[in-house]
Amino acid sequence: MTNLTNLTELKQLIARHAPDEGFFDTAVPALTLIRSQAVSDPVHTLYDPSFCLVASGRKRARIGSREMVYETGGCLVVGIDLPIIGAVIEASADEPYLCLKLSLDRGTMADLLLQDSRSGDAPPPPERPGAAGILAATPELIDAAARLVRLLDAPQDIAVLAPLVVREIHYRLMTGPQGTILRQIASGESHLGQIGRAVAYLCDNYAAPTRIEDLARIAGMSPSSFHEHFRTATAMSPLQFRTRLRMHEARRLMVAEGLSAAEAGFRVGYDSPSQFSRDHARIYSRPPRRDLLRMQAEQAY
Structure with a gap:
């Protein structure tokens, strides 16, 4: 019941602060609210490392050859910059698609990973995770998201309280079902962290001629290993x-x-x-x- 209550409140909060069609930047740094009142054609977007939680409706995301659908109470977690094709597939004027997007901070993730590694509780990661995934939001994660959006009604509290709630959301994500993605990105020395370095280079130097050998060297891998891990992480080849x-x-x-x-x-x-x-x-x-x-x-x- 608590989960449903918090999700209903989150839906109402997003609907109020995103009253029209489109994307709404907010007074909370890195927090964007999204509303769509109809299904949409596929839209090509470059996602930064982020967390998207759907409070109402359904969306399909395609990353390279990989397709994922997330809906009410579901989340998309993206660990590195990724080109994503998204389409709202369930929405109407009466029941719009409502979603929050929070950009994630690698420094916060690294700090949380360091604290967790000291406790010895970090689960062993799978060998080759992808760089994005979906999960059902836990009651704790929905509660934290609702508290973050609720701060928009108390702007005087944002500077002090928002960083605490944002850190909690990072923690909930890193200890949840898709936490492996973020833990490996934060680690830097995992395969996904190595691919993240090459992706960051590509994002800054996409207009320059690029050889696989150069990207592999940035990642600290052999060219063949790099190509394999890059495709596993992004569902695309580097080119x-x-x-x-x-x-x-x-x-x-x-x-x-x-x-x-x-x-x-x-x-x-x-x-x-x-x-x-x-x-x-x-x-x-x-x-x-x-x-x-x-x-x-x-x-x-």
Whole structure:
């Protein structure tokens, strides 16, 4: 009953602080509230390490070749920067999709991991976990999430209390069913932590020529081992991952800065406009110009 009560309160809080369609940044650092009143087409997004808890509705997330569905009372946990294709698959005006997203802090995770390792309670991790997963939220996690959103009604308390609740949420996640993802990312010396270093490099240098050997050296692995672990973590090859990063930024440049497809392609590292157009059409199912017109029409609407 407590779990249901807290989830109902969380739903009401999100609905009140996200009164319209869209994404709402909040006064609590790293906390975003999301509302959708209809099912949506697939949307390509670059997720940072984060925790998403659904208070109402259902969403499908596709990461490379891996697909996951999470719904009311369920969470998506993402341990590294990942290109994700998301679609709301259950929502209506009467029962909107309501979700909170909290960006996760690696320093907090590392600190909690250090404390936990001293206690000797850390469970043995699986050999090769993926970098994202879903779980059913525990009553304690839902309670902490509700308390965090509730702080929006007491802005004078946010500076002092929000960091405490955010730390508690990190703790609940790291000791929960998908805690392995975050524990390995925080460790740095695990395979997932090593892949995280290569991903961070790719996110900062997606426009530069990149060799697998260089990424493997950053990760501290052999090229063959790196390729295998990278695909396990992200469900993509390193080059597929880089292409997704390039396309995400190219779309932003075309929409936000008014660049042409050729200009955006060159800016993100393509030497050939035709290759950029082919990759764009393969990922987004339409050539750059048609895709840009569609996004501009959506913004106008």
